[in-house]
Structure formats: C-alpha cells, structure tokens
Amino acid sequence: MPVLQELWIALCLVVIIEGxxxxxxxxxxxxxxxxxxxxxxxxxxxxxxxLMLIGTGAIWLIRSS
Structure with a gap:
C-alpha cells in the first residue's frame, strides 16, 4: 500500500476515533x-x-513485530 494512502487511512481513523x-x-x-x-x-x-510518545511507541512496537 502506498505511503500516502496509509497516511490518509490513518487520518480517517483519527477522525472516526475522535467522533x-x-x-x-x-x-x-x-x-x-x-x-x-x-x-x-x-x-x-x-x-x-x-500522548504523542505513547502513540509513537505503539506504532514502533506494532511495526517491529
């Protein structure tokens, strides 16, 4: 999946979670x-x-496994 598409999906998920x-x-x-x-x-x-550090750490853990 292209990086830009992943970014848009991530931003959409943020909006969903915020709602x-x-x-x-x-x-x-x-x-x-x-x-x-x-x-x-x-x-x-x-x-x-x-919150940013927790999110960054979570992404790092998920990506490294």
Whole structure:
C-alpha cells in the first residue's frame, strides 16, 4: 500500500476515533472538553507530548513485530 494512502487511512481513523465519544455520550464529551479547557497551557502541552510518545511507541512496537 502506498505511503500516502496509509497516511490518509490513518487520518480517517483519527477522525472516526475522535467522533466516538461525542456520538456515544455527548454529556461526557462536554464535561471532558470543559475539564481540558481549565488546564494550564504547560500541563496541556505535556499531556500532548505524552500522548504523542505513547502513540509513537505503539506504532514502533506494532511495526517491529
């Protein structure tokens, strides 16, 4: 499968996953967004970094097996 096609598939999967919570439980989604909006920028940035590192590690593990 060409790399560009894999990238588009990955982005589509992100959109699908991002849509799961608001579809399944709009109230919980609203609470989550409100909670995140109160985090200081530094803490939110660190959360983003941790999530990126976890995702990168997971991809590395999956690809290496």
């Amino acid at each position: 799961l919570l608001p579809f399944a439980s709009p109230a919980a989604y609203k609470r989550t967004v409100l909670g995140i909006s109160t985090l200081p920028n530094r803490q939110l940035r660190m959360l983003g970094l941790v």
